[in-house]
Amino acid sequence: MDKVKIGVVGAGAVGGVIGAMLAEKGYDVEIAKRYNSTITVDNYTAIEITGLFGNRNTLVKSVNGVTNFTSKKDIIFILTKAYDAPKVAEQCLNYLTPNGIIISSQNVMNIENMVKVVGQDKLFGLIVNWSANKVNKAKIEVVKTGNMIIGSFNDKSDAYLAVIQRILSNVAPTEISRNIVGEIWCRTIINSCISSVGALTGVNLGKFMLMPSTHKLFTNIIKEAMQLANAIQVKVKNYGSLDYYQFVKPGLRFYIMREKFFRHMRKQNARFVSSCQRAIENNKKSEIDYLNGYFVKLASKLGMTVPTNKRVYDMVLEIERGERSMTMENLMDYYLRHPNKYQKDIKVNKGE
Secondary structure: OOOOOOEEOOOHHHHHHHHHHHHHOEEEEEEEEEOOOOOOEOOEEEEEEEOOOOOEEEEEEEEEEEHHOOOOEEEEEEOOOOOOHHHHHHHHHHHEEEEEEEEOOOOOOOOHHHHHHOOOEEEEEEOOOOOOEEEEEOOEEEEEEEEEEEEOOOOOOHHHHHHHEEEEEEEEEEEEEHHHHHHHHHHHHHHHHHHHHHHHHHHHHHHHHOOHHHHHHHHHHHHHHHHHHHHHOOOOOOOOOOOHHHHHOOOHHHHHHHHHHHHHHHHHHHOOOOOHHHHHHHHOOOOOOHHHHHHHHHHHHHOOOOOOHHHHHHHHHHHHHOOOOHHHHHHHHHHOOOOOHHHHHHHHHEEE
């Protein structure tokens, strides 16, 4: 048994599953949560897991917040929303052992902010390809199986990666990536499509993917993102069978390939509701700043333009501010259909 002290920050569905399954395997796990579970015994929280990882009930050591950790940790998993992660990481640094590391969930683009706080040597990226939902405060249902991918932001971390892989393999199959940045770009691009359109329309993926305008919007978002990736020389990894480099090519052959991908996506994920949509419906801040908003900010730094992503980003912010409703009619927005016109009008309004 590894003599590793593990902290988990962000006791949502993913954090709860990871914490409970590692504790069940005998690891010294302590969860930092924001609320009291409905079932607690002394300083332990009862977590029930159902669904595709099997059924189990586990007691996990827990505290309210990072500052109440009872010991220094060798590994701390940060599984919070992207906008909370840097602040949480700053707190976690005080509770790491001298050689301790932080593993941050990275399904959106938050690398730069996290590296600034943690440093490249201590920060590792984690991509989770399985899904779980919270049924209530103490019950989690795993609804989709999949693997996990880990990687470092330097080339001197093989020993750490081997340990992380061995630990996380107790939860789900775990792979080591030598291009974790490309993996994160891969997820950020597809999430910039799915999450933003869910926020714009207020419906599940199966419904908004019926609209041909959605296909065009996805294609434009991806083309702009790939132009940025090429500009900064990032090798974007495939999203399953989807090769982004093939996806953006012109011609009938690649148009047919894109349409096949869209049909497959709708068939496999028809009931999926995006995280941005859920956040807005619950009157919470979405992660749009780390999706389309990231591409907008990067383009500005590079002196490039991403008009489709800019329009999507601005529209979602309007929805967050209550200035626009979530409706399918948003897909027919004039500027979404004519993004270059939007870019020109922005310049005119700024007096450029």
